[in-house]
Amino acid sequence: MNLIPNTRDYLEKFVRAKLEDYREIKKEYRPDNGYGHFHRSDEIYQMILDIYFNLEDNFSYLSIPEKHASPQALIKKIEWFLKLLKSRQELVDDIIKHHQSRNLFLPTPVVEIDKVRREVIDAFEYALTISQSELNPVSKESNAKTIKPQPQIFKWYKKGVNQAAIIAGLFLIATASISVFAPQWFKSENKNIPAKENKSTITLYGDITSEMRDTIGPVDRGHAPLHVRVKGAVSNAMNYYVYIIVNDDIAEWIEPVTGLGARVDGYFSGDCFLGKSNDKAYLNKLYKVYAVVTDREYQNFSILDRKTIITKSNEIELFRTK
Numbered sequence: 225m226n227l228i229p230n231t232r233d234y235l236e237k238f239v240r241a242k243l244e245d246y247r248e249i250k251k252e253y254r255p256d257n258g259y260g261h262f263h264r265s266d267e268i269y270q271m272i273l274d275i276y277f278n279l280e281d282n283f284s285y286l287s288i289p290e291k292h293a294s295p296q297a298l299i300k301k302i303e304w305f306l307k308l309l310k311s312r313q314e315l316v317d318d319i320i321k322h323h324q325s326r327n328l329f330l331p332t333p334v335v336e337i338d339k340v341r342r343e344v345i346d347a348f349e350y351a352l353t354i355s356q357s358e359l360n361p362v363s364k365e366s367n368a369k370t371i372k373p374q375p376q377i378f379k380w381y382k383k384g385v386n387q388a389a390i391i392a393g394l395f396l397i398a399t400a401s402i403s404v405f406a407p408q409w410f411k412s413e414n415k416n417i418p419a420k421e422n423k424s425t426i427t428l429y430g431d432i433t434s435e436m437r438d439t440i441g442p443v444d445r446g447h448a449p450l451h452v453r454v455k456g457a458v459s460n461a462m463n464y465y466v467y468i469i470v471n472d473d474i475a476e477w478i479e480p481v482t483g484l485g486a487r488v489d490g491y492f493s494g495d496c497f498l499g500k501s502n503d504k505a506y507l508n509k510l511y512k513v514y515a516v517v518t519d520r521e522y523q524n525f526s527i528l529d530r531k532t533i534i535t536k537s538n539e540i541e542l543f544r545t546k
Contacts, residue, residue: 228295231355232286235302238347239284246276246340253333262331263322264315271312272337275344278305299355302348309345316341317459320427327538329430335457335491342490424464424517426537428456435495436546448542450501454513455493456537461517464534468494471512476528498544507544514539 250272251257255265282301285291292298316338323330432443435451443452458466468479479496496513499506520532 226295226358227288228298228355228358230358231295231351232288232298234354235283235347235351236286238351239279242343243276243279243284246272246279249336249340250276253337259331259333262319262334264319265331265333267315268319268334268337271315272340274308275340278308279344295355295359299352302352302355306345306348306352309341309348312341313459317425320425320457320459324425324427324538329538330427330457332429332431335429338457339491424459424461424535426456426458426461426466426515426517426535428454428513428515428537428540430540431455432540432542443542445541446543447545448498448511449546450498450544452496452498452513452542453493454496454515454540455491456515457491458489458515458517460489461534462489464517464519465521466492466515466517467522467528468496468513468515469528470496470498471514472499472506472509476530478522478524478526478528480524498542507546509544511542511544512539513542 253259253269253272255261255269259265282305286298288295288298292301316334319334320330322328432445432448433453434441434443434449435453436449443449454468456468470477470479479494492515498511499509515537516528517534517536518528518532519534520529522528
C-alpha cells in the first residue's frame with residue numbers, strides 16, 4: 225500500500241519548522257497592534273489566520289488513515305489549500321494598486337503576510353510534485369524495454385530511403401523559402417493586431433535604510449545620505465526587466481542591477497546612489513526614487529528611456545544632505 229510517506233514527511237517537517245514563526249506574525253500584525261487600518265486590512269489579517277489555522281489543524285499531523293482517510297484525500301486537501309492561497313493574489317494585487325495609485329507606501333502587514341502566503345504556496349506545490357512521483361513511479365524496467373521492429377518495416381525502410389531523402393530535401397527548401405518570405409507576410413497581416421494587455425504591477429515600500437557605514441539604519445527622508453537601500457514588490461513581470469531609478473533632475477539613472485534585471489518576481493531590494501560622492505553639487509538636493517518594469521535590458525548607471533517603461537511604481541522623495 226502506497227501511503228505517500230515522502231510527501232507526508234516533507235509537509236510535516238515544513239509545518240513544524242514554520243508554524244511558530246507564523247504564529248508570531250499572526251500576533252504582530254493584528255489590527256490593534258499599532259499598524260492601524262488600511263484598504264482591505266481586515267482581509268489581509270484574515271489571510272494569515274487562514275494560513276496558520278489550516279496548517280495547525282489540517283497539516284501538522286498527516287497520518288493515514290487516522291487523520292486523512294487516504295492518500296487521495298490528503299492530496300485533495302493540499303489542492304484545496306493551494307487554490308485558497310492562490311485566490312488571495314487578487315486581494316494583494318488590489319491593495320498594491322490602491323496604494324500605488326495614491327502614491328502611498330504599502331503597509332508592512334501586507335508585505336510580511338504575503339511573504340508567508342508565497343512561501344506556503346511554494347512548499348505545497350513541491351509536496352504535490354513529490355506525491356505525483358510516489359503515486360506514479362516510473363518503472364526502470366519499462367524504460368529499458370525496446371520494441372523490436374517488424375520485418376515489414378525494415379523492408380519499407382530499405383525500399384523507401386531514397387524517397388525519404390528526396391522528401392526531406394524538398395521540406396528543407398520549403399522551410400528556407402518560408403523563412404525568407406514569411407516575415408513580410410506576418411508583418412502585413414499582423415500590423416493591426418493590438419498589443420497584449422499588460423498586467424504587471426510594481427511598488428516601493430517605505431522602509432528605506434542607509435548603507436553608509438556611519439549612518440547604518442533607517443533613513444530620515446529630509447536628511448538622506450549618498451547610499452541608500454530600498455525594497456519593493458513586483459508581479460507579472462517575468463518576461464520583462466525590473467530596475468530601481470534615481471531622478472536627479474538631470475536624468476533618470478538606472479541604479480546597480482545586482483539581483484535585479486530579468487526574471488524578477490515577488491519581493492526585491494536594491495541599492496541607490498543619490499548623486500556622486502565628494503561633489504558638493506549633489507548635496508542639499510531633492511532626489512526621486514522609484515522602480516520600473518521595462519521591456520529592455522539596461523547596464524549600471526545608464527539613462528532610462530521612458531519609451532521602454534511597462535509600468536512604474538510610486539515615487540519616494542529623498543533630500544540628500546550628507
